[in-house]
């Protein structure tokens with residue numbers, strides 16, 4: 568099994584200020600590590616295409632999407648929330664980030680590879696139906712999920728989110744959409760302080776304390792996620808792949824390691840092989856320590872292979 572890696576140079580052109588952790592160099596670190604590891608020889612790399620407004624409207628309020636287009640700056644920068652800014656390259660970067668997810672869904676549904684990973688930024692899982700938040704402008708994984716449900720008439724899509732922050736935007740968008748089974752682990756209490764009290768049969772949240780290590784995290788996945796995913800029988804597995812829960816990432820206080828990311832990729836691949844012709848699409852979310860980010864993405868992609 569090979570993996571198609573989607574990205575686009577425009578994702579580097581979302582130029583934040585020098586103090587912002589969600590910076591272009593994150594993608595360079597991943598690309599460097601893909602080359603250094605030799606993984607380059609085992610994957611197929613493709614440039615993505617930008618999402619259209621119509622594709623974004625499936626997950627977002629059209630008025631919100633139109634407002635983002637209208638306020639995108641020609642020079643300087645604007646703040647969408649206290650953490651999220653737009654510079655002249657940001658709109659196109661966000662369109663390519665969401666578009667890569669759509670390309671990846673098309674790839675696994677009708678292309679040669681049944682696994683895909685999107686090396687994109689800005690991330691997406693905090694963006695709600697009508698709000699930018701937490702470094703996120705458009706909710707990339709939600710746009711991909713709705714594309715799969717609309718263009719391929721899928722009725723059961725799993726979304727796995729192991730970023731150390733709760734994917735509040737993804738949860739909000741699919742709160743009443745039971746075609747999605749959302750499994751999410753996150754440090755709690757912690758930003759954005761959501762998800763611990765959600766009561767929905769199709770949303771399995773795993774709030775876990777600071778200090779959570781790979782053993783307790785894997786146990787949670789085995790006890791609560793995998794049985795539910797088996798029962799759900801997804802037609803497609805999507806992954807909000809955030810690596811800020813790595814022990815070396817000081818954005819948060821989980822102690823996950825590369826092996827844990829490889830392990831979850833293997834478990835999800837087995838699930839997908841059994842239920843949906845091996846179809847897995849993962850999209851980069853967080854991960855701010857460049858060394859561990861690059862190594863973790865490589866470990867995760869190896870798990871997909």
Ligand SMILES: [Zn+2]
Pocket residue numbers: 730731732809811852853854
């Ligand atoms: Zn995060």
